[in-house]
Amino acid sequence: MSNDSGRVKRLSLRALGQIVAEANAAKDLDEMLRVMVERIHQAMGVDVCSIYLADAQSGRHTLSATVGLRKEAVGQLVLGPQEGLIGLVASQMQPLNIGDCSHHPRFKYIPLVGEEDFNAFLGVPIIFQGTLLGVLVLQHRQSRRFTEEDVSFAVTLATQLASHIAFAKLTKTVVAPPAEENEGQWLDGIAAAPGIGIGTAVVLYQLTEMHTIPDRVVTDTEAEKAAFMRAVSAVARDLRELAESHDGQPPQQRELLGAYSMILTSNELVDATLATIDKGTWAPAALRSAVEELAHRFDVMEDPYLCERGRDIRDLGRRVMDRLMEIAGGDVAYPQETILVGEDLSPIDLIKVPTDRLRGAISERGSAFSHLAIVARTLGIPAVTALGDLPLMQLDRREIIADGYRGRLYVNPNVTVRKEFRRLAREEQELNDFLKEFRDKQAITPDGEHVAMLVNAGLAEDLPIALNAGAEGVGLYRTELLFMTQDRFPTEDQQVVLYRRVLQAFHPRPVTFRTLDIGGDKPLPYFPIYESNPFLGWRGIRISLDHPEIFETQLRALLRASEGFANAKLLIPMVSGVAELYQALTHLDKVYEELQAEGRQLDKPAVGAMIEVPSAVYQAELFARHVDFLSIGTNDLTQYLLAVDRDNERVAKLFDALHPAVLQAMFHVIRCGEQRQKPVTICGEVAGDPAAALLLLGMGARNLSVNAGEIPKIKWVITKFSRTRAQQLLHRALDMESPAAIREMLRNELEAAGFGALVRPGK
Ligand code: PEP
Ligand code: MG
Secondary structure, three states: OOOOOOOOOOOOHHHHHHHHHHHHOOOOHHHHHHHHHHHHHHHHOOOEEEEEEEOOOOOOEEEEEEEOOOHHHOOOOEEOOOOHHHHHHHHHOOOEEEOOHHHOOOOOOOHHHOOOOOOEEEEEEEEEOOEEEEEEEEEEOOOOOOOHHHHHHHHHHHHHHHHHHHHHHHHHHHHOOOOHHHOOOOEEOEEEEOOEEEEEEEEOOOOOOHHHOOOOEOOOHHHHHHHHHHHHHHHHHHHHHHHHHOOOOOHHHHHHHHHHHHHHHOOHHHHHHHHHHHOOEOHHHHHHHHHHHHHHHHHOOOOHHHHHHHHHHHHHHHHHHHHHHHHHOOOOOOOOOEEEEEOOOOHHHHHHOOOOOEEEEEEOOOOOOOHHHHHHHHHOOOEEEOOOOOOHHHHOOOEEEEEOOOOEEEEOOOHHHHHHHHHHHHHHHHHHHHHHHHOOOOEEOOOOOEEEEEEEEOOOOOHHHHHOOOOOOEEEEEHHHHHHOOOOOOOHHHHHHHHHHHHHHHOOOOEEEEOOOOEOOEOEOOEOOOOOOHHHOOOOHHHHHHOHHHHHHHHHHHHHHOOOOOOEEEEEOOOOOHHHHHHHHHHHHHHHHHHHHOOOOOOOOEEEEEEOOHHHHHOHHHHHHHOOEEEEOHHHHHHHHHOOOOOOHHHHHHOOOOOHHHHHHHHHHHHHHHHHOOOEEEOOHHHHOHHHHHHHHHHOOOEEEEOHHHHHHHHHHHHHOOHHHHHHHHHHHHOOOOHHHHHHHHHHHHHHOOOHHHOOOOO
């Protein structure tokens, strides 16, 4: 489209939204880019709109879509990383706005593209999470710079399009068949639990989130179609019944139900779904694509009334999906070597998979300190999280590899990659076999210091694992995990049974039960909490103190369970001030007296306070006067000291318990414990990190509570490093400025001492 004035059209936010929505509906990357340039060209009225994509490995830029330049150049024009104006935009990662580009020193004339008629040039980098994906270019004939408004609009557009381009690029990688030359293709995430897992991806989807439903191939299409039609009839019946029950209700409601029935009976949705099933797709995915296609046609309509219909279609689609899943039964068939994949996997998702089949976990969300990661470590399986938006639909049932050391996911690995990982997995198995000999040994340093190795536990399913881990007791029993697997608050008697089972299994070894620590990232399905800042909100002891009926029931159950065993200890989570401690202890006293009055023979258990909030660090000495022991929860302490959400993948790189500030805090608390002669346990994830364990040893830590799978590794390290050597390392670390420098120093130390296999894959 030629534009005589040389001015581009002013576009509304709505127009921007429509461009993004249309691009997003494209089937693949090439179609997406084509739609983008066409729509931008048309909406802005520029003479040329092009997108150059950057190649992550070579840094070269390929003209990938254009309106206005020669079509034959698409895919053919490849510029070097620094070449021409595109190279300049890319290297500076800044917009470039020039009135007459042919006079610019970096202009490069390329006859192939036919841009000699266009003078004004606006190039804007397309950046996603700090990485350059490509350059969006607008050009027009007039020799006049684009206006500031045009630039800001193009920048806004590029930021909005970036995530969609990133996702489409990723999908292209994922669906690409394995190729020998693709040796290095992987997706980067966060190493959440170490290990190598090779297996088949099983994508967990949520019914409420249609876009997570994966593609799956079926052979019995007739059965799929029958199930789908039963679901449609069931929804039609639901709608009829609803309409009848709304007789005499406001006309809008009847209208809405009428609109739903019409969509359902119009057959467009039904026919499209059946046609896709006929091609061999299972019913849920066929329904998902039919709903998306139909809804999208309404989304892009100008008329706001019609635009709203897209929402109705999605809602209706969800209702049919619910019915469909009811009919299908929702049971997942887990392959022999399953790697569980999901948008935001929970610890409960993991334990639903039979342990002998589970080889790894991949989650789009979450960090190395989320509870998913913690449970993966307990189960001894690798986990990779924070992969961003994965093309989940296409991942289901593909062969994948989870590299839990480097935080990588390989999809459809080729023969070479698979062979290499099989070797690494074998070596890992050999290491685990070697480490077994430490199971029954105590952790004693060469200079005679004993460190009590305790285990973190909390799931009924991991009790045998914890029991056989070679621990001297349970340093942290997360009782909330028991609560999370129920559908209501467990009664006092039910809790007694659960706690007694643990006490009995470990007897006479101590078990430290932490009282209910919900809120934050640990919601109970039957006790929803909606807050904009959950980690700074109602969680841990705050909830318990506000709900004495729940707290005292738990305390009574814990005391009753320990009757006759005398190996229970109690731990109070998330204490931020001494007043909370007093209140919690007052409840305990009350419950204790009540139980005694009932004639029970009870020992009062030792009580500890968790140090996981900065205020508690500064009051550690005071806390130590009032309790029997302290326990440092480094996961939350790191989160609060560094102001880094432990579950947020965007900031996960900043979350490091080896940060000098966290080290100082831990050292301070350990000294406070020594001063008051109260034991201090470290029970956060850091204690299970062999590098960090060296520093904790140097600080004088005598009790480490770690996940079951980590006990032998830490024991091995402790038996080889003297306390004196650990102190030297600690003092070097405390002089350093960044967690990265500290980590490198410790890695080198471990590598030099022959422990490299603990911090990377392979021997
Ligand atoms: C911690 O915060 O370090 C801790 C051990 O508790 P959780 O991970 O359960 O919050
Ligand atoms: Mg915590």
